[in-house]
Amino acid sequence: MSVLLRPDMKASESPMLTMICSIAAARAVEKCGGLRCGLKWPNDIVLNGRKVGGILVETETQGEIITSAVAGFGLNVNICLSALPGELRDTATSLWEHLGVETRLADLAGSLIRRLEQYLRRLPESAGAGEAEWLDKEYADMDGLSGKVVRVQQGERVIEGPCAGVDARGFLLVSAGGTTHAIPWCDSVIVLGSAGR
Numbered sequence: 001m002s003v004l005l006r007p008d009m010k011a012s013e014s015p016m017l018t019m020i021c022s023i024a025a026a027r028a029v030e031k032c033g034g035l036r037c038g039l040k041w042p043n044d045i046v047l048n049g050r051k052v053g054g055i056l057v058e059t060e061t062q063g064e065i066i067t068s069a070v071a072g073f074g075l076n077v078n079i080c081l082s083a084l085p086g087e088l089r090d091t092a093t094s095l096w097e098h099l100g101v102e103t104r105l106a107d108l109a110g111s112l113i114r115r116l117e118q119y120l121r122r123l124p125e126s127a128g129a130g131e132a133e134w135l136d137k138e139y140a141d142m143d144g145l146s147g148k149v150v151r152v153q154q155g156e157r158v159i160e161g162p163c164a165g166v167d168a169r170g171f172l173l174v175s176a177g178g179t180t181h182a183i184p185w186c187d188s189v190i191v192l193g194s195a196g197r
Contacts, residue, residue, distance in 0.1 A: 001072075001073055001109055001112075002070050002071065002072045002073070003070070003071045003073070003113065003116065004068065004069075004070055005017070005068065005069040005070070005071055005116075005120065006067070006068050006069075007066055007069060007120060007123060008123065009065070009066045009123065010064050010065060010066070011059065011061045011064050011065065011066055012064070013066075013169065013170075014057070014059050014066060014069075014170075015042070015169060015170030015171060015184050015185070016123075016135065016168070016169055016170040017057050017059070017066070017069060017071070017170075018042055018043055018055055018057045018170060019135065019139055019166065019170035020116070020119045020120065020123075020135065021055045021057055021071045021073070021116065022039050022043060022045060022055050022139075023039070023115075023119065023135075023138050023139055023142070024112055024115040024116040024119055025037075025045055025053060025055060025073055025075065025112055026038075026039060026045050026142055027111075027115045028108055028111040028112035028115055029045070029052070029053075029075070029095065029108070031111045031115075032103055032104075032107050032108045032111050033095055033098070033099050033103055035047060035095065035098055035099070037052065037142060038142050038143070038144035039139065039142045039143060039144055040144045040145060040189070041143075041145055041166050041172045041189060042170075042172070042185065042186065042189075043055040043056065043057075045075070046144055047093050047095075047098060048093070048098075050091055050092055050093035051091055051092050051093070052075060052076050052092070052093050052094060052095065053073070053074055053075035053076060054074050055071065055072065055073060055074075056071075056072040056074075057069055057070070057071045057072070058070050058072075071116075073112065075095070075108070076092060076093065076094035076095065077094060077095050077096065077103050077105060077108065078094070078095070078096050078102045078103060078105075079094045079096060080094070080096060080097065081093070081094070081097055119135070122134065122135075133168060135168055136166075136167060136168040139165075139166050140165055140166075143165050143166060145163045145165070145166075145172070145189070145191065146163055146164065146165035146166075147162070147163065147194060147195050148162070148163050148191045148192070148193065148194055148195060149161065149162050149163070149191070149192040149193050149194065149195055150162075150163045150172075150174060150189055150190065150191055150192060151189070151190045151192055152172065152174060152183055152186045152188075152189050153186060153187045153188045153189075153190075154183065154185070154186050154187060155187065159174050159176050159181050159183065160174075160176060160192070161174050161175045161176035161177075162174070162175050162195035163195075164180060167182060169182075169184075170184070171183055171184050172186070172189070
């Protein structure tokens with residue numbers, strides 16, 4: 001589904017919006033099916049290392065302010081793996097594959113919207129200052145990249161090193177060359193292994 005949002009945010013804080021949408025979707029899955037999801041920055045939702053969904057947020061701005069945003073939520077719900085294209089069967093999964101029963105879409109959508117509204121109502125207390133410790137803690141609870149060595153592709157630029165998680169702005173933190181890089185966007189993220197190995 002897609003949801004029209006009117007967040008009170010600066011354009012520079014848009015990664016935080018994707019972060020909020022990802023957490024809301026993961027928590028909705030947990031509420032409706034009891035399944036514990038992980039998040040792979042910037043916008044993947046995973047179950048047992050396989051992608052079960054993704055988030056895409058497109059914003060419209062006026063000057064430095066986001067006037068509206070459309071959040072697209074794509075979740076594999078009541079589908080079996082055999083129905084997926086062959087190239088996706090090793091990397092994707094669905095709620096049905098884990099639960100063995102159908103999930104009511106209305107329940108899942110309702111839970112997601114309620115959680116999304118709850119998070120967005122909390123933004124004014126923190127977004128203006130660029131600090132949202134509560135959001136940082138929520139994301140860290142499901143972060144699938146922290147402690148992993150990653151390769152981040154940003155156009156022609158490649159940053160490779162241990163990941164220290166995601167900050168409250170929604171930026172990925174990667175240590176490379178003696179510096180911690182705060183990365184707001186990327187073309188791809190590849191996990192190379194666990195840090196320390």
